[in-house]
Amino acid sequence: MKKSTLLVPLFAGVAALALAGCSTSPTAADSGAADGIRVVASTNVYGSIAEAVGGDAVAVTSIIDDPSKDPHEYQADGQNQLAVSKAQVVIENGGGYDDFIDTMLSAASGSDPAVLNVTDISGLEQEGFNEHLWYDFPTMQKLVDSLVTEFSSLDPSEATTFEANGEAAKAKLADLEAGEAAIKASHAGEGVAITEPVPLYLLAAAGLDDETPDAFSEAIEEGTDVPPLVLQETLALFDAKSVALLVYNEQTGGPQTDAVIAAAEKNGIPTVAVTETMPVGTDYFSWMQANIDAVSSALAG
Numbered sequence: 001m002k003k004s005t006l007l008v009p010l011f012a013g014v015a016a017l018a019l020a021g022c023s024t025s026p027t028a029a030d031s032g033a034a035d036g037i038r039v040v041a042s043t044n045v046y047g048s049i050a051e052a053v054g055g056d057a058v059a060v061t062s063i064i065d066d067p068s069k070d071p072h073e074y075q076a077d078g079q080n081q082l083a084v085s086k087a088q089v090v091i092e093n094g095g096g097y098d099d100f101i102d103t104m105l106s107a108a109s110g111s112d113p114a115v116l117n118v119t120d121i122s123g124l125e126q127e128g129f130n131e132h133l134w135y136d137f138p139t140m141q142k143l144v145d146s147l148v149t150e151f152s153s154l155d156p157s158e159a160t161t162f163e164a165n166g167e168a169a170k171a172k173l174a175d176l177e178a179g180e181a182a183i184k185a186s187h188a189g190e191g192v193a194i195t196e197p198v199p200l201y202l203l204a205a206a207g208l209d210d211e212t213p214d215a216f217s218e219a220i221e222e223g224t225d226v227p228p229l230v231l232q233e234t235l236a237l238f239d240a241k242s243v244a245l246l247v248y249n250e251q252t253g254g255p256q257t258d259a260v261i262a263a264a265e266k267n268g269i270p271t272v273a274v275t276e277t278m279p280v281g282t283d284y285f286s287w288m289q290a291n292i293d294a295v296s297s298a299l300a301g
């Protein structure tokens with residue numbers, strides 16, 4: 001990830017930026033220069049996928065790449081705004097997950113990046129849907145296709161590379177789907193509990209049934225208090241051993257998450273931790289493989 005030295009002198013004047021030449025539709029010469037196509041992703045998850053498709057021909061900035069930050073509550077800063085204002089491609093999850101991107105896009109008047117909204121790309125019914133789309137591999141297949149198309153139109157000289165990278169990424173996604181299918185083959189219909197909807201697309205594709213009361217995971221996700229009766233009902237899942245696994249979001253833990261982890265451990269039910277954003281020192285595909293492996297070995301244990 002290279003940062004243009006232009007960033008420093010322009011930092012004080014975001015408004016000046018729109019006039020600085022980034023706003024016109026980029027030509028191949030423009031985007032094919034040393035820095036590559038300028039891509040901004042709301043989180044390092046989408047940043048990693050963009051890097052997989054774009055390789056050396058893209059320069060990716062991920063707004064959130066710190067596992068201690070909760071994307072649901074993130075407030076963008078001036079440096080983020082500058083990156084968005086200079087971007088040729090912006091990737092956002094959408095669906096209310098990373099609204100800070102929309103805020104920055106509307107403030108970046110004069111620039112006109114291609115915006116890839118993963119919620120729109122997913123084609124999923126958005127009413128009350130689970131917005132953690134990066135755990136949904138069919139949607140990531142579609143995102144890869146969109147990235148190949150977008151990058152190729154910005155830098156046609158690299159189109160064959162983008163195409164090949166896209167095929168490689170989709171092969172890795174197919175491997176991940178095979179991992180889900182393997183879990184399904186031996187554990188279809190087994191009950192699981194979650195603290196947040198984060199991993200639900202993966203768990204559902206692996207044939208597992210979420211037994212958690214909706215009111216519990218919704219309260220944890222929104223950071224509100226879980227009503228006592230709902231907490232009791234959730235804890236009873238473990239005492240009754242009606243779930244084979246607890247998958248919890250370790251990025252937004254708290255006393256109620258701790259309570260369900262304790263209930264699982266007390267009853268000898270395995271637990272798997274997942275996160276919203278990608279841990280440091282990995283890439284999207286290895287991270288998801290590790291999640292699948294963790295679920296698989298927890299269920300086998």
Ligand SMILES: [Zn+2]
Binds near residue numbers: 132196198221276
């Ligand atoms: Zn979340």
